[in-house]
Amino acid sequence: MEGLMPINYYIFLALALFCIGVVGVLTRRNAIIIFMCIELMLNAVNLLLVAFSKMHHLNVLQTNPATNVGTDAQLFVFFIMVVSAAEVSVGLAIIVMMYRNTHSIDINFLNRLKH
Amino acid sequence: MNNVLNYIWLVPLLPLVGFLINGLGRNFLSKTLVSIIGCGVLLISFAVSVYIFMSVKSGNHEVVKLFDFISAGTLSIPFEFQVDALSSLFLLIITGVGFLIHLYSTAYMHEESNAHFARYFAYLNLFIFSMLLLVLGGNYVIMFIGWEGVGLCSYLLIGYWFKNTDYNNAARKAFIMNRIGDLGFLLAVFWMIQQFGSTSFGEVFSKANGISVAVLTGITLLLFVGATGKSAQIPLYTWLPDAMAGPTPVSALIHAATMVTAGIYMIARSNVLYTLAPVSQSVVAIVGLATAILAATIAIKQNDIKKVLAYSTVSQLGYMFLGLGVGAYTGAVFHVMTHAFFKALLFLGAGSVIHAMHHEQDIRNMGGLKKKLPVTHLTFLLGCIAIAGIPPFSGFFSKDEILAAAYEASPVYWIIGVAGAMMTAFYMFRLYASTFLGTFRGTEKQEHHLHESPAAMTIPLIVLAVLAVMGGLVGIPKVFAENAHSLEHFLSPIFAQSEELVKKEHALDHTKEIGLMAASVILALIAIVYAVNRFSKKPELQEAEGLGKVLANKWYVDELYDAIIGKPLKAISTFFNNVIEKSGIDGFVNGIGVGVQYASRQLRLLQSGQVGSYILLMVLGTIILMIVQLFVS
Numbered sequence: 001m002e003g004l005m006p007i008n009y010y011i012f013l014a015l016a017l018f019c020i021g022v023v024g025v026l027t028r029r030n031a032i033i034i035f036m037c038i039e040l041m042l043n044a045v046n047l048l049l050v051a052f053s054k055m056h057h058l059n060v061l062q063t064n065p066a067t068n069v070g071t072d073a074q075l076f077v078f079f080i081m082v083v084s085a086a087e088v089s090v091g092l093a094i095i096v097m098m099y100r101n102t103h104s105i106d107i108n109f110l111n112r113l114k115h
Numbered sequence: 116m117n118n119v120l121n122y123i124w125l126v127p128l129l130p131l132v133g134f135l136i137n138g139l140g141r142n143f144l145s146k147t148l149v150s151i152i153g154c155g156v157l158l159i160s161f162a163v164s165v166y167i168f169m170s171v172k173s174g175n176h177e178v179v180k181l182f183d184f185i186s187a188g189t190l191s192i193p194f195e196f197q198v199d200a201l202s203s204l205f206l207l208i209i210t211g212v213g214f215l216i217h218l219y220s221t222a223y224m225h226e227e228s229n230a231h232f233a234r235y236f237a238y239l240n241l242f243i244f245s246m247l248l249l250v251l252g253g254n255y256v257i258m259f260i261g262w263e264g265v266g267l268c269s270y271l272l273i274g275y276w277f278k279n280t281d282y283n284n285a286a287r288k289a290f291i292m293n294r295i296g297d298l299g300f301l302l303a304v305f306w307m308i309q310q311f312g313s314t315s316f317g318e319v320f321s322k323a324n325g326i327s328v329a330v331l332t333g334i335t336l337l338l339f340v341g342a343t344g345k346s347a348q349i350p351l352y353t354w355l356p357d358a359m360a361g362p363t364p365v366s367a368l369i370h371a372a373t374m375v376t377a378g379i380y381m382i383a384r385s386n387v388l389y390t391l392a393p394v395s396q397s398v399v400a401i402v403g404l405a406t407a408i409l410a411a412t413i414a415i416k417q418n419d420i421k422k423v424l425a426y427s428t429v430s431q432l433g434y435m436f437l438g439l440g441v442g443a444y445t446g447a448v449f450h451v452m453t454h455a456f457f458k459a460l461l462f463l464g465a466g467s468v469i470h471a472m473h474h475e476q477d478i479r480n481m482g483g484l485k486k487k488l489p490v491t492h493l494t495f496l497l498g499c500i501a502i503a504g505i506p507p508f509s510g511f512f513s514k515d516e517i518l519a520a521a522y523e524a525s526p527v528y529w530i531i532g533v534a535g536a537m538m539t540a541f542y543m544f545r546l547y548a549s550t551f552l553g554t555f556r557g558t559e560k561q562e563h564h565l566h567e568s569p570a571a572m573t574i575p576l577i578v579l580a581v582l583a584v585m586g587g588l589v590g591i592p593k594v595f596a597e598n599a600h601s602l603e604h605f606l607s608p609i610f611a612q613s614e615e616l617v618k619k620e621h622a623l624d625h626t627k628e629i630g631l632m633a634a635s636v637i638l639a640l641i642a643i644v645y646a647v648n649r650f651s652k653k654p655e656l657q658e659a660e661g662l663g664k665v666l667a668n669k670w671y672v673d674e675l676y677d678a679i680i681g682k683p684l685k686a687i688s689t690f691f692n693n694v695i696e697k698s699g700i701d702g703f704v705n706g707i708g709v710g711v712q713y714a715s716r717q718l719r720l721l722q723s724g725q726v727g728s729y730i731l732l733m734v735l736g737t738i739i740l741m742i743v744q745l746f747v748s
Binding site: 022025026029107108 | 725726727730731734
C-alpha cells in the first residue's frame with residue numbers, strides 16, 4: 001500500500017470542493033456561476049465515491065486476487081457524469097430562456113414564486 | 116282451537132294503518148273517506164277488543180311475545196303484549212270511547228279544510244295506537260314507548276291550530292311538563308333493570324319480594340313522578356287546564372278519558388311494588404287527595420266551560436290516586452272507567468254547546484240553552500249527576516268505593532275526600548245552571564244561530580250518557596248485594612298478589628258504610644240544590660274578589676312556578692348567553708382563530724420567493740440534521 005495517498009487527503013479535498021460549491025451557491029447571484037458551483041459539489045461527491053471505491057477494492061484484493069468487488073462504484077460515477085451532463089443541458093437551456101425574458105441572469109429576479 | 120289472544124296485534128295495528136293512510140293521503144282523500152277510515156279502523160279494533168275481552172273473561176290470559184326488541188348481554192327486552200283482565204278492560208275503554216269520540220269529531224271538525232281534517236284524524240289514530248301500546252305492553256319499556264307516543268300526540272293535538280301562539284305555548288307547556296315526569300319514569304326503568312335484570316311485569320313482580328324496601332320505595336316514587344306528569348297531579352298538573360287549547364273532542368279523548376289515566380293504569384299495573392313500599396303508597400294517597408281538593412277549589416271560580424271540566428278532571432284523577440294510595444286498586448280502575456264515560460260525555464256536551472255558540476266558551480255569555488239544545492242538555496245533566504255521585508249513577512259507585520277504602524285508611528282522608536266531592540257537585544251544577552238554566556246572555560246573533568248539533572254528535576252523547584248512568588252497575592258494593600261486584604271479581608287476578616301481602620280484613624261494618632254513603636250523598640245533594648238555586652237566576656257575572664279572586668287565578672300557581680322556576684331559569688340562561696357564551700366560549704374560539712391567523716402571518720414571511728434564502732435554509736437544515744446525526748444519537 002505504500003506510495004498510495006491515504007484516504008484522508010481525498011476526503012479533505014472533496015470536503016473543500018463541496019464547501020466552495022455551497023458557499024458559491026449561497027453567495028453568488030449569477031446563475032451561471034451558481035450552476036458551476038453545483039457542478040463543483042457534484043464532482044466533489046464523485047471524487048469521494050471513486051476514492052472510497054478504490055480503497056474498498058484494494059482491501060478486498062488482498063484476500064481474494066480474482067475479485068472485482070468495489071469496482072461498481074467507479075462505473076456508477078460514469079452514470080452520474082452522464083446524468084449531470086443531461087442536467088446541464090436542461091439547466092443551460094433554462095438560463096438561456098431566462099436571459100431572453102429578463103435580459104439578466106441574476107437569480108434575484110426569479111422571485112415571482114411568491115406571487 | 117286457534118287462540119284468539121294471538122290476534123291481539125290487530126288491535127293496535129289497525130289505528131296505526133289508519134294513521135298512515137290518513138296522514139300520507141291527507142292531500143287527496145275526501146273528508147268522507149277520511150272519516151270512514153278513521154272511524155272504521157277503530158270500530159274493527161273495538162270489535163276485536165270485545166272478542167278478546169270475552170275470551171279473557173272466560174279465564175284466558177297470557178303474555179304474547181311478538182319479537183325480540185332489545186337484546187344486549189344478559190338483558191333481553193322482548194316486544195310483548197300482556198293480555199289480561201286489566202289491559203283488556205282498558206282496551207275496551209280506549210277503543211270504545213275512542214270510537215265514539217272519532218264519530219263525534221267527524222261532525223265537530225267539519226269546518227276544517229280537507230288536509231287539516233285528515234291531519235286531525237291521523238293524529239287521533241296515532242294517539243289511539245300509542246295508548247293501546249301503553250296498556251298492552253308486557254314490560255315497562257314497551258309501556259314507555261306508548262307513554263312517550265301519547266305525550267307526542269297530546270302535544271300535536273293541543274297545538275292543532277298551530278297558527279295561534281297561545282295554543283302552541285300550551286302545547287309546549289304540556290310537552291315539557293310531561294317530559295319532567297317521563298324522566299322519573301325512565302330513571303325508574305333503569306333502576307329496575309339494575310335490580311331485577313328485566314322489565315317484564317311477571318318477572319319483576321315475582322322478584323319484588325326479595326328486594327329491599329328502600330329500593331322499592333325509590334323505584335315506586337320515581338314511577339309516581341312519571342304518573343304525576345302524565346296524569347296531571349301536584350306539582351305537574353298545570354299543563355292540563357292549558358291543554359284545553361286543543362279541539363274539544365281531543366280534550367274529551369286525551370285529557371279526560373284515556374291519556375291522563377295512563378298514570379293510574381301504570382300504578383295499578385305495578386300494584387305489587389306499591390303494596391311492598393308503604394311510604395310510596397302514602398305519598399300517592401296524600402298527593403292524590405291534595406290534588407283532588409286543590410283542583411276542586413279552583414274549578415269553583417272558573418268561567419270557561421272547558422276549564423271547569425279540566426280542573427274537574429284533575430280533581431277526579433286525584434281521587435283515583437287516593438284510591439291507589441289506600442290500596443283500593445279495583446276502586447281506582449273502576450273510577451277510571453266511569454270517569455271515562457261521564458267526563459268524555461261532559462266534554463263532548465261542552466263541545467256541542469261550543470259548536471252551537473260559535474266557539475263561545477265563557478259561561479257568563481251562555482244561559483237558557485235548555486230549550487235550544489234538548490239532547491245536549493239532557494245528556495249533560497246526566498253526566499253532572501253521575502260525576503256528583505248521586506246513586507244509582509255510575510260516579511256514585513266508583514267514588515264511594517274509593518272513599519270507603521280511604522275511611523279504612525284514615526277518617527281524615529274521608530273527610531277531605533267528601534269535602535272535595537261536595538265541591539265537585541257544587542261546581543258541576545254551577546256550570547250546568549249557568550249554561551243551561553236562566554235566560555240567554557249572549558248576543559242576538561248567537562241566539563239566532565243556536566241549534567242542536569247533528570246526529571254524529573248527539574249519538575255519541577246518548578251512548579255515553581247511557582254508559583254514564585248504567586256503568587256503575589258492574590261494581591255494586593257488598594253492602595247492597597253479595598257478590599254483585601263483577602268488576603272486582605274480574606280484576607281479582609291482577610291484584611291477588613297485593614291482596615295476599617296485605618291480608619286486610621274488612622273492618623268497615625255495613626251500617627257504618629251505609630252511613631258514610633248517605634252522608635256523602637246528602638252533602639252532594641245539598642251542594643247541588645244550593646248551586647242550582649243560586650246560579651240559575653243570577654249567575655256570577657262580575658269579577659271575583661277576595662278569596663274568589665285567588666281561586667279564579669288558580670291559587671297563582673302558574674305565577675309561583677314562573678317566579679321560582681321560570682324566572683331564575685331565564686336569568687341563568689341570559690347569564691350563560693351573554694357572559695359565558697359571548698366572552699367565554701366565543702372568546703376561546705375566536706382566540707384560536709386570531710392566534711392561527713397571527714402565527715401564519717409571521718410564518719408567511721419565510722416564503723420570500725428569494726431562491727437564495729431557500730437554499731440557505733436548506734443548507735442550514737442539512738447542517739442541523741448532520742449535527743443531530745453525529746452528536747445526538
